[in-house]
Amino acid sequence: SRFIYFGGNGNICKGLDLTLEAFANQTNLHLDVCAPENETDFWKVYRPLLEKNPNIRYHGFVPVGGELFHQLTKRAAWVIFPASAEGCATSVITCMRR
Numbered sequence: 213s214r215f216i217y218f219g220g221n222g223n224i225c226k227g228l229d230l231t232l233e234a235f236a237n238q239t240n241l242h243l244d245v246c247a248p249e250n251e252t253d254f255w256k257v258y259r260p261l262l263e264k265n266p267n268i269r270y271h272g273f274v275p276v277g278g279e280l281f282h283q284l285t286k287r288a289a290w291v292i293f294p295a296s297a298e299g300c301a302t303s304v305i306t307c308m309r310r
Contacts, residue, residue: 216288218246218274218303219295223254227294232258235268242267243292244284246274276306285310 215235219226228247235243245262249255249272262270274281291307 214242214288215290215292216244216284217292218307223251236265245270248273
């Protein structure tokens with residue numbers, strides 16, 4: 213029941229909006245979100261959703277190979293990345309490899 217979203221800039225194109233909405237109010241599912249915080253318009257809209265849903269944890273930018281990356285990928289059973297504009301999602305490959 214533990215998922216990780218691991219992505220870079222382009223939250224809408226990478227499907228983070230859809231992912232957050234899908235996990236909202238799903239108390240039996242847990243989502244760790246690793247994504248940069250520099251898309252301020254996106255976070256203005258979705259910060260309230262995060263605050264209302266303790267099953268979704270936002271971690272900001274998480275460096276590959278760091279301690280937090282290892283902790284999050286160790287406990288996640290699934291990586292979710294519903295991108296609409298990625299030819300090869302290296303973030304998914306990175307999480308799968310880990």
